[in-house]
Amino acid sequence: MDTPEEAEFSAFVEQRAHALLKTAYALTGDRHAAEDLVQTALAKAFSRWRRIDEPEPYLRRMIYNEFASGWRSRRRQAEVSVPEPPERAGNRAMEVDTALRLLLRDALRALPPRQRAVLILRYFEDLSVEETAAVLSCRQGTVASQASRGLAKLRELVPQLDWSPDLVEGRH
Numbered sequence: 001m002d003t004p005e006e007a008e009f010s011a012f013v014e015q016r017a018h019a020l021l022k023t024a025y026a027l028t029g030d031r032h033a034a035e036d037l038v039q040t041a042l043a044k045a046f047s048r049w050r051r052i053d054e055p056e057p058y059l060r061r062m063i064y065n066e067f068a069s070g071w072r073s074r075r076r077q078a079e080v081s082v083p084e085p086p087e088r089a090g091n092r093a094m095e096v097d098t099a100l101r102l103l104l105r106d107a108l109r110a111l112p113p114r115q116r117a118v119l120i121l122r123y124f125e126d127l128s129v130e131e132t133a134a135v136l137s138c139r140q141g142t143v144a145s146q147a148s149r150g151l152a153k154l155r156e157l158v159p160q161l162d163w164s165p166d167l168v169e170g171r172h
Contacts, residue, residue, distance in 0.1 A: 009049050013042060019125075020059055026120040027067045029109050037063050037070075060125075060135045064117050100160060107157035115150035122147055 002010065017038065024034035041062035045052060052058050108116050114136070121132040122143070129147075133140045154161075 005049050009046055012055055016056060016059075017042075020056075020063060023060060023120060023125055024063050024067070026108065026124055027064070027113070027117060029105055037066050040066055057131065057135050060121070061137060064136060067117070068113050100158070103158050104154070104161065107154050110157060111150050111153055115146050115153070118143055118146040119150045119154070 020038050020041070021034055024037040025031060028034050028037065041059050044062060045055065045059055049055075108119065111119070117136060118132060121127045121135055122129070127135065129140045129143045132143045136143070
């Protein structure tokens with residue numbers, strides 16, 4: 001029989017694992033690496049579950065920290081990028097959408113890890129500046145400056161996308 005903490009942890013994982021996996025995938029660009037990040041974070045969190053007040057921000061911070069520490073240890077190794085097969089598209093609009101998503105994914109990978117994390121949390125996960133700062137353990141000003149620099153670089157790398165202020169800066 002599960003303890004109340006185990007039941008609470010299981011319920012959390014069932015409800016939020018997919019969202020955490022999406023964040024990890026956005027950081028890594030690789031499904032297997034994302035699954036490893038989430039699994040590592042969940043395993044560490046399980047042993048501390050009773051002491052965690054806000055599990056989602058805590059786990060997002062753990063995922064980012066695991067990603068950043070792994071990135072630092074691998075940055076000197078040559079990276080071989082193997083593109084994922086594009087989704088099957090039945091019409092031209094879907095093909096264009098897929099192509100733009102692949103361009104955006106590649107552009108995000110080109111950003112420094114901190115900028116990538118800020119953009120993913122702010123604009124893909126829809127966190128506020130304050131929430132993003134809490135997840136990344138940094139100041140709100142750092143989030144704002146990293147978001148600004150990251151968006152500028154994305155605009156440069158993927159000019160095909162609509163970068164209107166209503167879609168980007170005006171969200172929060």
